[in-house]
Amino acid sequence: MKSYRKELWFNAPTRMAFINISREVEDCLRESGIQEGLVLANAMHITASVFINDDERGLHRDYGIWLENLAPHEPVNRYRHNDGVEDNADAHMKRQIMGREVVVAITGGKLDFGPWEQIFYGEFDGRRRKRVLVKIIGE
Amino acid sequence: MKSYRKELWFNAPTRMAFINISREVEDCLRESGIQEGLVLANAMHITASVFINDDERGLHRDYGIWLENLAPHEPVNRYRHNDGVEDNADAHMKRQIMGREVVVAITGGKLDFGPWEQIFYGEFDGRRRKRVLVKIIGE
Amino acid sequence: MKSYRKELWFNAPTRMAFINISREVEDCLRESGIQEGLVLANAMHITASVFINDDERGLHRDYGIWLENLAPHEPVNRYRHNDGVEDNADAHMKRQIMGREVVVAITGGKLDFGPWEQIFYGEFDGRRRKRVLVKIIGE
Numbered sequence: 001m002k003s004y005r006k007e008l009w010f011n012a013p014t015r016m017a018f019i020n021i022s023r024e025v026e027d028c029l030r031e032s033g034i035q036e037g038l039v040l041a042n043a044m045h046i047t048a049s050v051f052i053n054d055d056e057r058g059l060h061r062d063y064g065i066w067l068e069n070l071a072p073h074e075p076v077n078r079y080r081h082n083d084g085v086e087d088n089a090d091a092h093m094k095r096q097i098m099g100r101e102v103v104v105a106i107t108g109g110k111l112d113f114g115p116w117e118q119i120f121y122g123e124f125d126g127r128r129r130k131r132v133l134v135k136i137i138g139e
Numbered sequence: 140m141k142s143y144r145k146e147l148w149f150n151a152p153t154r155m156a157f158i159n160i161s162r163e164v165e166d167c168l169r170e171s172g173i174q175e176g177l178v179l180a181n182a183m184h185i186t187a188s189v190f191i192n193d194d195e196r197g198l199h200r201d202y203g204i205w206l207e208n209l210a211p212h213e214p215v216n217r218y219r220h221n222d223g224v225e226d227n228a229d230a231h232m233k234r235q236i237m238g239r240e241v242v243v244a245i246t247g248g249k250l251d252f253g254p255w256e257q258i259f260y261g262e263f264d265g266r267r268r269k270r271v272l273v274k275i276i277g278e
Numbered sequence: 279m280k281s282y283r284k285e286l287w288f289n290a291p292t293r294m295a296f297i298n299i300s301r302e303v304e305d306c307l308r309e310s311g312i313q314e315g316l317v318l319a320n321a322m323h324i325t326a327s328v329f330i331n332d333d334e335r336g337l338h339r340d341y342g343i344w345l346e347n348l349a350p351h352e353p354v355n356r357y358r359h360n361d362g363v364e365d366n367a368d369a370h371m372k373r374q375i376m377g378r379e380v381v382v383a384i385t386g387g388k389l390d391f392g393p394w395e396q397i398f399y400g401e402f403d404g405r406r407r408k409r410v411l412v413k414i415i416g417e
Contacts, residue, residue: 001140001279001417003314005385036142037276038179040316040381044392046331052239053185053231058219062228063235066210071344080336089340092331096341096376098235100330103179103242103381105274107144112272114183133390135383137315137416138276139140140279175281176415177318191378192324192370197358201367202374205349237374242318242381244413246283251411253322277415278279 004032004136007044012126015073016094018060019121021050021132025104026111028134035109037138041119042101044131047091049098049122067094067124091124098122106138143171143275146183151265154212155233157199158260160189160271164243165250167273174248176277180258181240183270186230188237188261206233206263230263237261245277282310282414285322290404293351294372296338297399299328299410303382304389306412313387315416319397320379322409325369327376327400345372345402369402376400384416 006028010019025041041050053059071093076082079089102119105112121132145167149158164180180189192198210232215221218228241258244251260271284306288297303319319328331337349371354360357367380397383390399410 001314003385003416005383005390036140038177038274038316040383042381042383044395046392046394051235053235054220056220058222059228059231062218062220063232066232070209070348079340081332081334081340083336089337092337093341093344096329096331099238099377101381103181103240105144105179105181105272107142107274112144112274114185114270114272116185117183131392133383133392135316135385135390138142175279177316177413190374192374193359195359197361198367198370201357201359202371205371209348238377242320242379244283244318244320244411246281246413251283251413253324253409253411255324256322277281 001137002034002139006134008132009129010121011129012123015126016064017123017126020055020118021121022119025119025134029136032136034106034136034138037106037136039104039106040101040135042133044133047088047095047125048130049095049100050102050132051098051122052102052117052119054116055118088125094124140276141173141278145273147271148268149260150268151262154265155203156262156265159194159257160260161258164258164273168245168250168275171275173245173275173277176245176275178243178245179240179274181272183272186227186234186264187269188234188239189241189271190237190261191241191256191258193255194257227264233263279415280312280417284412286410287407288399289407290401293404294342295401295404298333298396299399300397303397303412307384307414310414312384312414312416315384315414317382317384318379318413320411322411325366325373325403326408327373327378328380328410329376329400330380330395330397332394333396366403372402
């Protein structure tokens with residue numbers, strides 16, 4: 001069994017952002033030389049997500065509005081998590097809806113994807129440096 | 140390390156549907172001959188889910204109403220994703236709540252499940268042919 | 279390839295509870311002797327979750343209120359799942375938002391975590407004995 005590890009770094013300029021990381025994950029897979037196995041890609045921070053969906057600008061705008069409606073940022077004092085120095089309780093909720101991680105099959109040295117699957121880093125408390133872990137195991 | 144891959148095809152007759160695929164995934168596991176490892180089952184389409192929950196008709200009705208309430212299909216023009224030919228923005232949201240994939244342990248050649256765990260394909264934009272990927276790795 | 283399996287048991291005294299299980303999962307990893315691979319930790323019951331987030335009391339209070347708002351327990355007769363002896367339809371929904379499982383990378387014999395990641399058992403229908411499965415594969 002082979003294993004491979006890499007951290008991808010991001011610094012989103014806005015509080016919320018969706019960044020397509022499919023190319024970076026494919027680069028990791030190529031570098032690993034693994035032909036059959038599994039890729040795990042997970043946010044290393046608890047106010048961010050890694051998820052798979054469509055790379056379509058309108059949908060991302062819809063996601064932003066939808067998530068803000070399900071877990072509003074304002075008023076920040078509605079959350080006990082924000083009683084001290086924090087103001088990101090909503091980001092911990094948005095991340096639960098969008099998920100922490102994805103596990104993707106590797107077949108014949110490629111990400112084994114359906115026609116529209118793209119991997120995204122979902123940021124809900126941006127404007128600082130944060131990481132995604134890519135771990136690959138297989139042969 | 141052994142690996143195994145199969146696609147399961149579905150064509151749900153309704154927009155939303157929950158289809159129990161536990162038997163098909165068990166068949167894959169038997170075919171693979173793998174005794175210890177992990178099964179990944181994921182929707183290959185971004186408006187569908189694979190999830191684990193109860194095979195109970197009342198609950199599935201409840202899920203339908205609950206998801207419709209959290210991410211309504213109508214009016215379709217509330218979503219920017221639907222500005223062109225699409226009308227399935229809500230399906231991209233329902234899929235995020237229900238999840239893209241499950242990872243299940245394999246122990247002694249069986250799906251290592253609790254008493255009520257069943258695997259479902261969750262369809263949120265049906266009436267066309269769509270796929271689930273089953274990938275198994277182990278020994 | 280090595281594999282390891284253990285069940286962790288819980289009996290939460292309240293309907294809803296969040297229990298930090300990071301230490302127990304680390305103990306499993308040490309016991310397994312696995313240096314490189316993946317850990318799967320999943321609820322074996324369909325009204326509970328395993329998720330990764332912050333070990334902060336205020337946030338857990340916020341999660342409780344937020345989940346109750348998204349999937350209210352009362353009135354129990356709003357759900358068809360509760361037409362018989364059950365009253366836990368809401369717990370099947372809360373579990374979908376918080377997720378069934380986490381997959382964590384193992385690097386150099388450690389859980390490969392970001393600075394604040396902690397693993398929790400999320401209980402949504404407590405006051406009885408329930409289990410989490412820890413399965414580890416790797417080398």
